[in-house]
Amino acid sequence: MSKTKQVAPVKKNNSQIKQKYSAGDSAPDYVIKKDEVAIGYMEAKDIGADLNKIEKSDQIQRYLKSLDNLVLTDYLEFRFLVR
16 A cells, blocks of 8 residues: 655645655656656666666566556656656
8 A cells, every 4th residue: 555745745846745754666766747747757776876787677678568657766866767
């Protein structure tokens, strides 16, 4: 069962970022919305994580099959992945 927690709402342009807490890796960590419509997704890993390896992982490949875009980050580097 997943819970959604608003962590950093951005009121400008009716945008917001919500963090999703879910069992396993069935959904990216964050959903970026504008006017309540999802416009992007973000998967956050530990600082210093090997993003080259993670980008090729089954988890990220599954996300890219169903999502138009995904930001992969270790909070120091941000990669914008598109399908």
